[in-house]
Amino acid sequence: MASTWRALKPRRKIPFIQRNPAAGNLNMEPSIPTHFRCPISLDLMRDPVTVSTGITYDRQSIETWFELGRQTCPVTYKVLTTEDLIPNHSLRRMIQDWCASNRSSGIERIPTPRIPVAPTQVSEPLSEIASASARGDHVRCQELVAKIKALGRESERNRRCIISGGAVHILSASFSELAAGSFDSSTSGVLEELLSALTAFSPLDKEAHRHIGSPESLKSLVSILKCGDLAGRLNAALMLKDLVSSLDIDRVNLVAETYGLIEALVKLIEQPVSPQATKASLVATFYLVSSSEITATKFAEMGLVSLLLEILVDSDKSMVEKALAVLDGVLNCKKGRETAYDHSLAMPVLVKKLLRVSDMATEFAVSALWKLCKNCKQERGEIAGEECLVETLQVGAFQKLLLLLQVGCSGATKVKASDLLKLLNGARRMGDCIGTADFRGLKRSF
Structure with missing residues (x-):
């Protein structure tokens, strides 16, 4: 068992008991009852769950065990008939009571864990999102997307469950469908919410790239880049970076032809909303200027060379690398070199x-x-x-x-x-x- 846990340890840390630094003598720690310890990590269980063999483990430890491809019970070595984990509420309450009674010794009470989302809890709202977007119900669609996003933020397990439920495909298809309509205040709100969810559940697959790369979707991305709120502009830049970095040169050239795209990217670099948005814009710009000399010329005509040189004067390592990469790409065109000669x-x-x-x-x-x-x-x-x-x-x-x-x-x-x-x-x-x-x-x- 010890060798098994040593194999798990480097991959994922199991949290230890949080101790109150304001407590008195921490050297006088109470002994943790054996049945409160996880058989895998040997630490106090925070979210005890029982597997099909009847043995209870901490949820994080046994999920890590499953992630490593093991299908047996770590204690009995019997093959598990299912990976379903049943919360052990009685034991959790006993552990919480023990923590409360030993609070004076520096033991903090373990909060009640959230129950992980089930596949059915994911499929239903995703199906409703598809229906709401099909009938153009912006308000309902936005509410459901916010709900899915909130579930994904609760835990990495929830996020994986949502992704495996086809969230990326449905959300990208909904974005494309809603983007086909007129872009107004109601549409921009739901589109920005969809972008936020897509970035949370990234990376995108080929089907999602097809939806986001449609002319209607690109037009909406440009509108959000230009006049969306700060979070919307950041997510639009991240989505564009994800898109152009996955396409071949011919398709990148098609993206570059989107009306107002080059202007929107240059504006975001000139008037940054956050370092992350600037870096995402630079990466997207790199792929665009590297695709053709014509595109590089358009960027140069928008004053990109001067902006890049200003960034290079005083920026962090990551920003400097990206700015130099873009500048090198822009210098492939004569207009870019002419601007640099005069600067x-x-x-x-x-x-x-x-x-x-x-x-x-x-x-x-x-x-x-x-x-x-x-x-x-x-x-x-x-x-x-x-x-x-x-x-x-x-x-x-x-x-x-x-x-x-x-x-x-x-x-x-x-x-x-x-x-x-x-x-x-x-x-x-x-x-x-x-x-x-x-x-x-x-x-x-x-």
């Missing part, structure tokens, strides 16, 4: 992010620099190309690229870094290399 922060910020952020950030920063330095002379003429290389030298790129090659990097990054060094080496006669972090001495003002 005083482009070269200094990219060089600054070459090292000490992460391997991913280094990869995207090198790629972005390489695209700018490689194309500038061809796109803007001999003089402008030399000025671009000189500026890159002045902010310390040469030294950092040498160090990068010394410490090692991936194959594609190594090739681009080597190519950059060759370009910069040819321009060293025209400008001095400096490596100051604050870029003092630059002739170009910010």
Whole structure:
């Protein structure tokens, strides 16, 4: 039994008794009665349940046992005829009374657990949601979705039960059906509630992606991105990220053609409602700009390059990685590079992010620099190309690229870094290399 519990321990923690820190001497702990302990975890049971063999366990421990694929009773080793768990109310009340009587010793009373949802409790409201959305009953649909979402929040077991009951399919189909109508205040409320539930029960399957990726659904997503409440805009961004990250390039291009989508994403990046929403918008934008040069050009025309450079100046690691990935994608188009050439922060910020952020950030920063330095002379003429290389030298790129090659990097990054060094080496006669972090001495003002 001990070896079995050691196998379970790393995967899922079983909660211990919560003790009141305000209690007196915790060294004088009362001895827990043996029949109050779970046979698996040997800890005080918080939600005792009985299996078909008549042995009682703590619900969390025996559910973990089942999750590992075991179909036997841990004590008797008999094969269980069913995984149904019967709450042992009598024992739970005895444990609660014992906790109350030992409160002075620092033992907190265990609260009465919520009864897990049954499959029938899930199928009925889901069926009603489908019916309500079919007849256009926004109020009833919204009430039922809120109920399902509340059940899912109660426990992870409830969430899994709701998902296995087909919630994602029904909720996405309802979203698509309601989105086909006119978008007004009543529709926006139920659509935002559906989005909230879908993100709670994500990830989506292919059928759900088909519903969310329909033209009507995308149109509603754009409307919520633009004028929904804070939670609605966040959920719309998360849903769009989930969608475009799962589609092939051709279908991503179709999504990018949705009227107002690019404008809505850029606005959400420019006027963030939360870090999570900004990051979700950046990931969605990355897939969109990577799908085609035409889409990248549209984003560049909306001023995305300047917004990304501002994010890169002072953001956390995760945000910097995502902003660099999007910037590298936008620089695939000529309009994106032209905007970067004219922005005083482009070269200094990219060089600054070459090292000490992460391997991913280094990869995207090198790629972005390489695209700018490689194309500038061809796109803007001999003089402008030399000025671009000189500026890159002045902010310390040469030294950092040498160090990068010394410490090692991936194959594609190594090739681009080597190519950059060759370009910069040819321009060293025209400008001095400096490596100051604050870029003092630059002739170009910010």
